[in-house]
Amino acid sequence: xxxxxxxxxxxxxxxxxxxxxxxxxxxxxxxxxxxxxxxxxxxxxxxxxxxxxxxxxxxxxxxxxxxxxxxxxxxxxxxxxxxxxxxxxxxxxxxxxxxxxxxxxxxxxxxxxxxxxxxxxxxxxxxxxxxxxxxxxxxxxxxxxxxxxxxxxxxxxxxxxxxxxxxxxxxxxxxxxxxxxxxxxxxxxxxxxxxxxxxxxxxxxxxxxxxxxxxxxxxxxxxxxxxxxxxxxxxxxxxxxxxxxxxxxxxxxxxxxxxxxxxxxxxxxxxxxxx
Numbered sequence: 526x527x528x529x530x531x532x533x534x535x536x537x538x539x540x541x542x543x544x545x546x547x548x549x550x551x552x553x554x555x556x557x558x559x560x561x562x563x564x565x566x567x568x569x570x571x572x573x574x575x576x577x578x579x580x581x582x583x584x585x586x587x588x589x590x591x592x593x594x595x596x597x598x599x600x601x602x603x604x605x606x607x608x609x610x611x612x613x614x615x616x617x618x619x620x621x622x623x624x625x626x627x628x629x630x631x632x633x634x635x636x637x638x639x640x641x642x643x644x645x646x647x648x649x650x651x652x653x654x655x656x657x658x659x660x661x662x663x664x665x666x667x668x669x670x671x672x673x674x675x676x677x678x679x680x681x682x683x684x685x686x687x688x689x690x691x692x693x694x695x696x697x698x699x700x701x702x703x704x705x706x707x708x709x710x711x712x713x714x715x716x717x718x719x720x721x722x723x724x725x726x727x728x729x730x731x732x733x734x735x736x737x738x739x740x741x742x743x744x745x746x747x748x749x750x751x752x753x754x755x756x757x758x759x760x761x762x763x764x765x766x767x768x769x770x771x772x773x774x775x776x777x778x779x780x781x782x783x784x785x786x787x788x789x790x791x792x793x794x795x796x797x798x799x800x
Contacts, residue, residue, distance in 0.1 A: 528530075548772045549774070549794060551639070552635070563568045572633070574690055575657060575660065578686060579620065579653055583621065585615065585617050589613055589614060590676075590678055591613065591619075591678075591679070595742055616682070617749070619690040619760055622655060623653040627798075632662075632719060640667070641717035641744075641745070642713070642716050643713050645659060645736075646658065646718075647672075647723075648726070648733065648784040650721075651682050651683055652686040653686075654719065656686065656690055663788065668716075672694055672697070673697045675698070680696050714739055714740060715741060716741045717745045717747075718736055718740070726756030726759050730763055737769060737784065742784075742785060743785060745781065746781075748781075752777060770783065771784070772785075773793045775794070779798075
């Protein structure tokens with residue numbers, strides 16, 4: 526019998542639009558694939574392995590110390606102060622804030638569909654979403670992921686968790702604003718970015734502006750927790766109204782932007798999902 530979340534997902538599938546725009550078709554197709562649970566045997570094997578890791582983490586009472594970086598318990602920009610350490614949390618408590626299985630499958634399907642070569646994630650946490658994206662790259666046969674985490678203990682655990690799965694991703698430790706200059710200085714453009722940390726509206730817009738010059742034409746930028754606060758909601762509306770964004774898809778808590786740089790009709794779609 527289907528659980529409540531799965532029933533919500535399948536009902537949402539019936540509301541997914543059938544767009545004519547080819548890029549929107551690809552994004553919506555990836556989302557629908559996640560909603561309907563479409564996967565090859567190889568994809569299902571990776572999903573099972575990652576979800577087994579999630580279950581182990583959710584059962585762990587190991588404690589980790591977390592720096593207090595401000596909104597969203599993640600890394601602040603270089604313009605904000607380091608405010609010290611907060612009380613420790615268990616790994617289980619920290620894992621509860623990881624991307625949900627459904628949301629992680631959306632990321633997985635997007636990477637599988639668009640086949641990016643160079644990928645960046647801001648906010649590694651324990652590495653669950655990085656594992657999904659890295660597994661998709663492995664199945665694609667090409668591409669590399671760099672993920673950034675401000676909390677030293679979380680960065681170390683993310684490396685351990687990815688290694689335990691046999692996945693390769695570069696886990697950089699530090700505040701986003703401190704780490705980004707070196708990442709963006711690389712000559713290769715970014716094809717895919719997942720921004721999942723420092724849930725502050727102006728900071729989110731600032732990250733997009735900062736990253737944009739390093740994006741490839743046709744890059745995909747995914748924003749998490751765009752409903753986290755009124756400020757984040759305003760930031761998402763500002764980003765999807767930006768002339769540099771030709772296609773945008775709102776999935777409730779997650780926003781997807783396709784950055785083209787060429788003239789063309791701007792397209793937006795909204796599919797409220799339980800992510």
